[in-house]
Amino acid sequence: MDEIQRKLQQNSKATREDHLGRTICYICIGLIIALVTCILYFIASKGIATFTKDHVNVWQFLTTSNWEPTSMDSKGRPMVGALPMIVTSFSVTLLAALVATPFAIGVAIFMTEISAKRGAKLLQPVIELLVGIPSVVYGFIGLSLIVPFIRHIFGGTGFGILSGTLVLFVMVLPTITSLTVDSLKAVPMHYRQASLALGATRWQTIYKVILRSATPGILTAIIFGMARAFGEALAVQMVIGNAILMPKNLVSPASTLTSKLTTDIGNTVMGTLPNDALWSLALILLLMSLFFNMLVRFIGKRGNIKNAS
Amino acid sequence: MKTYDFNDKYIIDLKSEMAIETDNIQVSYGKNQAIFDTSLKFPRFKIISLIGASGSGKSTYLRCLNRMNDKIATVDGKIMYRNVDINDPKTNVYEVRKHIGMVFQRPNPFAKSIRENILFALKENGIHDKNELEERLEMSLQDAALWEEVKDELDTSALALSGGQQQRLCIARSIAMKPDVLLLDEPASALDPISTSKIEDTVQLLSKNLTVIIVTHNMQQASRISDYTAFFHMGHIIEYNETRKIFTKPKIKATDDYISGDFG
Amino acid sequence: MKTYDFNDKYIIDLKSEMAIETDNIQVSYGKNQAIFDTSLKFPRFKIISLIGASGSGKSTYLRCLNRMNDKIATVDGKIMYRNVDINDPKTNVYEVRKHIGMVFQRPNPFAKSIRENILFALKENGIHDKNELEERLEMSLQDAALWEEVKDELDTSALALSGGQQQRLCIARSIAMKPDVLLLDEPASALDPISTSKIEDTVQLLSKNLTVIIVTHNMQQASRISDYTAFFHMGHIIEYNETRKIFTKPKIKATDDYISGDFG
Amino acid sequence: MHPKRTDKIATGIIYAVVATVVAILVFLIGYILYNGVPDITWHFLTSQAQSFSAGGGIRDQLFNSLYLLVLTLIISFPIAMGAGIYLAEYAKDNWITDVIRTSIEVLSSLPSVVVGLFGYLLLVNQLNMGFSILSGAIALTFFNLPLLTRNIEESLNSVPDLQKEAGISLGLSDWKTITKIIVPEGLPGILTGVILSSGRVFGEAAALIYTAGQSAPSVSYTNWNIFNANSFLNPMRPAETLAVHIWKVNTEAVTPDAHAISSGSSAVLIIVILIFNLGARFIGNHIYKKMTAAK
Amino acid sequence: TGCSNNSKSSSSSSDSSASGKITAVGSTALQPLVEKAASNFQKDNSKISITVQGGGSGTGLSQVQDGSVALGNSDIFAESKDGIDAKKLVDHKVAVVGMAPVVNKETGVKNLTMDQLKKIFTGKITNWKDVGGKDQEITVVNRAEGSGTRATFEDAVLGGDKAVKSQEQDSNGTVQKIVESTPGAISYLAFSYINDKVQAVSINDVKPTDTNVETNDWPIWSYEHMYTKGEAKDATAKFLKYMDSSAVQKGLVGKMGYISIHDMKVQKDAKGTVSNK
Ligand SMILES: Nc1ncnc2c1ncn2[C@@H]1O[C@H](COP(=O)(O)OP(=O)(O)OP(=O)(O)O)[C@@H](O)[C@H]1O
Ligand SMILES: Nc1ncnc2c1ncn2[C@@H]1O[C@H](COP(=O)(O)OP(=O)(O)OP(=O)(O)O)[C@@H](O)[C@H]1O
Ligand SMILES: [Mg+2]
Ligand SMILES: [Mg+2]
C-alpha cells in the first residue's frame, strides 16, 4: 500500500479539527438550550405556584380586574385579577407598533430604495444610537417632557397609555426599522431592475413589487417590535401611572404587566401569594414572548410557501 | 496587452430609417469614464450585436439607451428616439422605458404567477380591459415562443420555470408592453445551448416588429443572428459594420485580433 | 421534447492507466435522483469533457468525484482512485480533495492577498518551508499562466483581479496542492473570449502532469481541448468516446441531435 | 402623468417621515447632551458618588459599566460564536434546528425584568453568587447571546457559499474553512453586531438592579488581585452601573444634585456609546483590510 | 459562596482586627443611611467589607430569614409581614422616620384634619375645594403595596379602610417628582424626602416636625429596623453596635433626615400600640 493510499484511509489533522470544531459548536448551542430550558422552568414553576399552591383560579386570574393579593374576597379566595394589566400591556404594545410601523417602513424605504448610499450612511448610526439610549433615560425624558405635554393637551394627570405609547414608539422604532431594512434588502436586486425596465415609477416598484415581496419580513419586524414593547419595563413604568384600573381612556393612569412587576417585586416576600402572583405576571410575559415567536415562525413559513408556489 | 489606437475606427454610414441613435455619448461612474464619445445609429427592424471584451463598456452603453443608468452613472450626450432627446433630464423616463424595453443577463421574473408577470406592468399602466389583457398575454408568450410550454400553467409561479423558460418569460414580459426597441444584455449567457438557440430564434422572430440591440460574448451568436455588429474596446467604439463584414473582413486591426482570439 | 431510450448508450472501452473511475454511481437529492448508474473511466494525463443540456447532471456527477456532494446529496456506488474506494464513508475526504482538486464556474478567490490565496492551504497542510512555499507559489502561478500578470502585486487583494485572472488564480490555487486530478465545472462560462482562450491554453498545458475533467456548455471548447467527451442526458450517461469521434460521428442519435442543435 | 405624480407625493411623504425620525433623534440627543454636557467635569468623571451631598461623581459607575461590558462579552461572545457557526454552517433543516432557533428568539424577546428576576432567583439566591458583577454579566449574557448569535449567523451566511466550496475543495477541514476564511470575511458584520449589543448592555438597568445590584462599594483601583474583595477587578462585588445609577438617583431623590448627576450620566452614557461605535467601526475596517489585503 | 454572612472573626477583641463580609439588603428608605454609616465604619475597620443593597423591605426580610444575607433592612416590623417568621429574627432599631402627606403647591391646602385625609385617600373626597382648596380634582399617588412607608401611613391614617385605587409608585423620588409636577396631586413621603418643591401638610394643625414625632403628637412615623437571623455575631454585631453609637445616632441620623431612637419619648410595638418610654 503506498503512502497516498494509506493517507486516504486514515484520519488526519483535518478530521480531528473538524471533530473538535463540531464539538465546540454543539457545546455552545447546548448551553443556550440549557439556559432557555432553565429560564422557562424557573419562571414557569414560580408562576404556576399561584394556581397550584395558593389555589387561585386561572380563569379568574386572567379575567377579573381586582388586584389585592393581601385580601380575600367574600368566598375567602385571594383577589388577584390581572385583567387590567393584560389589557393595558396589549394596548400600549399595539398602539406603539401602530404608530411606529409607518415611520419604520418610511425610513427603511428611504435607506434601501431612495438614498441607499448616503441615506443609509446617515440613518444607520441614527438607528444604532436610538437603540443605545438606555430605557431609564427614555423613561425620564418621558416623565419630564411627554407626561406634562399630554397633561397640557388632554388634561388629567398626563400619565397613561398615551404617554406609554409615545415613549415605546421611539423605543421600538429602531427594532422595526432595522429588521424592515433587512427584509427590503433581501428582495433581489433584479426585481427592481425588472420593474423599472418595464417603465414602472419608483413608487410603483416599491409599493407593488418590493413591499409585496417583503411583507412577511416586515410583519416579522413589527412582531419583534411588539415583543420589545411588551417586555419594556422601566421606561413604561415611569409614565404609565401604575394604577391597577381598567384603562378608561388613553390618558388615565393604568398599569402594565411589567410596571406592576417592577413596582412591587421588592416589596413582597418570596414564597407568599403576593410574590407568587407577580411571578405569574412574569409567566404571562414569558408566554407572550413565546407566542410572538410562534407568530413570526408561522408568518415565515406562510411567506415561504407563498413565494414558492 | 497590446495597445491599439482608439482613433483608428470605422463606423458604417447608414441611411435607412433609424430606431434610435446616440450622439457623442460619454458615461462616467464617479471619476471613471466608462464610455467615450460614442455615436451609433440603430436602423429599424434590425438586430444589432454589441461585442467586446469584458469591461469594455457594452452593458454600460446599452443601459444608457433606456436610461437605466440614471442615478448610477452620469451620461452626457444625446440619445435621439423619435426626434426626442431622451437623455434630456426633462424627458419622462418611465415613458422611455415603456418604448425601449430591456432584458437582463440573469432571468429576473417576479415571484408571481406567469400571468401576473406579464400583466403586472400592463395593469399598472392603466390597461384593465380583460380581453385586451388576455390578448396581450397570449400574443407576447407566443412571440417569445413560450406559449406552448406554459399555456396550461399560467397561474403557477414563474420561479418554477427552467432558466431558459424564465428568460423567455422576461422577453415576453418586455414585448407585452409593445416596445419599439428591445435591449438584451447577454440574455443567453447563463443558459445551455438548447435554451440559447430558442432565445436566438425568438429574437430573430421579434425583429420583424421591433429593433433589437443585443450584447453578447458569443461570437457565433452575434454572427448567426445580427444584421450589424459593433465592437467595443475599453470604452471606445472601434468598429461598426454589417455583421457579415465584421466577421469576414474587419477593417480595423483590433477587431480582427479580437475575433480571431489573438487579442489582449 | 423528444424522448430517447436511455439504454441506447455507447461507452468506449479504455485500456490505458486510469486516474479515476466510477462504478455504478447513483446520486439523489432527497427523493430526486439526479444521476443514474454511471460508470466511467478517466485515463491519466488526458482531458475529458462532460457535455449535456442544463440539468442533465454534469455538475452533480463531477462533484461526486471529490466528495463535494457530501451533506448535499446521497451518492451510491464506487469511485476508485488509486485502488481506494473514495466514496466509502471511512475514506478521509480531506485527503481525497487534496489529490483531486476542483475549480468552479464562478471564480471564488478568498478575500486575501494573491499570495495568501495560494499559500493558505499549503500552510494549513503543514508546509512551512519558506523556499518550498515560494517555489510552489511561482510554479503554480506560472502553470496557470498568471505569473507575468501578477508577480509585482502578490500582496494585493485577489478580489482586485479581473474575472479571468481570478479564475486562473483559482486554478493556480488548486494546482499548488499538486493534485492528481483537476475537476473544472464550466470554468470559463462567466468569462469573455480572451480570458476563455487563456484558460483553455492553461488547461492544455496542465494535462501534461495531471488529469483534467471539465464540464462545459461550449461545444467548440470541448472539441478544441479534450481528448475524450462524455455526453449526459437527464442523469444518464449516453455516450462516452474520443472527442473527435463524438463530434464527427456520434454513435447515438441523442448525441447527434444535441451536437447538431436539433435536440429537445 | 398620474403614476408620476403619485411617485412624487410618495417620495415627499417618505422624506417627511425620515425628517421626523431624524428630528426626534436630534432632539433626543440634543436634549440629553444640552442638559448633560455642562455637568460633565473632570471631577465628575473621577470622583466617587455621594448619596446625601452634592458634588458626587460617577467614577465607579462608569468603570463598572465598562467592566460589566467586558465581562459580558467575554462570556457571551465565544458561546455566540459557536452557536452562530453551528446555525450558519452545521445546522440541518429539521425540527431540532427549529427548536434551537425558537429558543434563541425566545431568549432575545424576553422582557428584561423577567431576565433580571430570573437572574436574581437563580444566580443571586440559588447559586449564592450574590449581587455581583458576575451575576450581572451572566444575566446580560442572556440578552447578548441571541443578538450576537443571530448576527454572527447572518454575517456568516452573507459570505457566499462559493468561499466555503473553495476552502473545502482544497482539502481543508470544514472547521478551518469556517474559522480562517468565512469568519474573517464576516468580521465587519460581526463587529457591527457586537457594537449594537454593547449599546444594549450599556443601557440596561432593569436586569441589573436585581443582579449586579445598586450599590457601588468603594474599591481600590490599585489592587490587581481579582480575588480580593477590595479589588476593582473582583467580579464578585456588587456593582452599580451608570444606567442603574441614573435610575437610582432619580427614584431616590435624596441627592441634592440628582438632576445634574442624572443628566450628566446620561450624556456620558451616550458619548461612550458614540465613541465605542466609531472606534469599533474604525478598528473593524482596519482588521478587515489587514486580513483581506484590500486597500 | 460569594457574599453570605460567614463572618470570620479572629480571637482578638481588638477593634481593628475583626474581619468579614456583611451584606445588608432591604428597605430603600434606610439604604442611604446604612450605606453612609457603612463607609464610615469601614474607614476604621478595613478588614470588614460591607455591602448595602436596596430591594425593598420585603426582600430584606425574606433574605435575612433565608439566611442569604446578614442584615435585613426594613421599615416595618417583621411581625406585620406575611410569610415572615418574626420569632426567628432579632430586631435592631436604628432610627425613626416621620412621614407626612405632601401635596402639589398649587392646591392651596396646608392643613387637613385626619378625617379629611382619610376621606381623600379612601376616595370619598375627590376635589380640593371640599377641603378649602382650589376647584381641582384630587390625584392620589400611593406608594407600592407592601412598601413600608405605605404600611405606616395607612396604619396611622386609614384605620383599616381600603385605599382608593390609584397611581402607585415604588420609590420616594418618583413620588416627590410626580407630586411636584402634577396639579392636584397628593401623596406622602418620609421627612427625609420632603423638600420645598412640595407642600407638606399639617394634620389637625400639628406640624410634621421631628419634635412632634418624638412625642407622638405627629402620629405617622415608624422605626427603621435592621434584622438579623438569631443574635448578631462578630463583624455584624460590631457594625450594629456602631449603628447604635453616638457617632451615628447623634450625627449621621439627624443629618440625613432621620430621628435618633434615643431622642424618642415614646415607643411603638409591632401592633402599633404607642406607650411612653
Ligand atoms: N455600477 C458601476 N459602478 C462603477 N463602475 C462600473 C459599474 N458598472 C460598470 N462599471 C465599470 O465600467 C466599465 C465598463 O463596464 P461594463 O459592465 O459596461 O462592461 P461590459 O462590456 O458589459 O463587460 P461584461 O462583458 O463583463 O459584462 C468597467 O470598467 C466597469 O468596472
Ligand atoms: N443542491 C441541489 N439540491 C437539489 N437538487 C439539485 C441540486 N443541485 C442540482 N440539483 C438537481 O439535480 C439535477 C442535475 O443538476 P446539475 O446541476 O448537476 O445539472 P448540470 O448538468 O450541471 O446543469 P447546468 O448545465 O445548468 O450546470 C437537476 O435536476 C437539478 O435541479
Ligand atoms: Mg456586461
Ligand atoms: Mg452545472
Ligand SMILES: O=P([O-])([O-])[O-]
Ligand atoms: O422604604 P420602603 O421602600 O419600603 O417604603
